[in-house]
Amino acid sequence: MAEQYKTVLFFGAPGAGKGTQGELIGSVPGFFHMSTGDMFRSLDRNSEAGKKFESYSSKGELVPDEVTIELWQDYMNQRIADGSYDPNTMLLILDGLPRTVNQAKVIDPLIDVLAVVHLNAKDKEAMVARLRERALKQNRADDAKEDVVRNRLDIYERETRPVLDVYDDALVHDVDAINTMAMVMSEVLSIIAPIHAAHLSRANA
Numbered sequence: 483m484a485e486q487y488k489t490v491l492f493f494g495a496p497g498a499g500k501g502t503q504g505e506l507i508g509s510v511p512g513f514f515h516m517s518t519g520d521m522f523r524s525l526d527r528n529s530e531a532g533k534k535f536e537s538y539s540s541k542g543e544l545v546p547d548e549v550t551i552e553l554w555q556d557y558m559n560q561r562i563a564d565g566s567y568d569p570n571t572m573l574l575i576l577d578g579l580p581r582t583v584n585q586a587k588v589i590d591p592l593i594d595v596l597a598v599v600h601l602n603a604k605d606k607e608a609m610v611a612r613l614r615e616r617a618l619k620q621n622r623a624d625d626a627k628e629d630v631v632r633n634r635l636d637i638y639e640r641e642t643r644p645v646l647d648v649y650d651d652a653l654v655h656d657v658d659a660i661n662t663m664a665m666v667m668s669e670v671l672s673i674i675a676p677i678h679a680a681h682l683s684r685a686n687a
């Protein structure tokens with residue numbers, strides 16, 4: 483079996499800031515940010531996979547596990563092949579996967595989870611407001627409609643939150659998501675920078 487990707491999971495409800503923090507951290511050398519939402523949005527809208535994505539995301543629903551994981555594996559192989567992700571020296575920041583307990587089980591042999599950063603947003607109404615603001619800025623159809631946003635948050639509670647229980651409590655770090663971008667980033671970095679340094683020193687040993 484190929485070596486597992488050394489991974490930090492970014493976990494949290496839609497609107498908690500996984501994507502924003504993921505992008506910031508992904509700009510720091512040594513971290514490779516991979517967002518399944520971005521992966522789906524980059525699909526050609528007229529392709530089979532693109533149409534499938536649209537049919538689920540427009541209702542705020544999750545794309546079926548099998549399709550998601552197959553696309554993710556192809557995506558990772560491409561990023562390794564084009565040199566943007568080097569599993570030996572970089573930490574994979576996985577944002578938006580796993581989103582179901584089944585996905586967690588299926589990808590378990592492929593990833594070595596070194597930490598789970600839980601961007602915890604306790605104020606649900608603040609999340610709804612953030613999502614709607616972002617929808618306007620980024621032209622995202624899924625978050626422009628109130629009922630779709632609420633469905634996304636309900637699905638998170640029902641299907642995604644239980645994924646936290648899959649991982650050892652010691653791996654899970656709670657970060658208050660309702661804080662300034664810089665404070666959240668500083669907290670996240672304080673968790674993951676030492677993990678990356680240890681990974682790199684093993685690679686160089």
Ligand code: AMP
Pocket residue numbers: 496518519520522538539542543544545546547550577578579580581582585624634
């Ligand atoms: P996000 O940008 O992470 O909120 O994802 C946008 C949409 O992409 C979600 O509402 C889902 O339709 C789909 N999606 C992203 N990640 C996954 C996943 N791991 N499993 C299933 N669907 C996903």
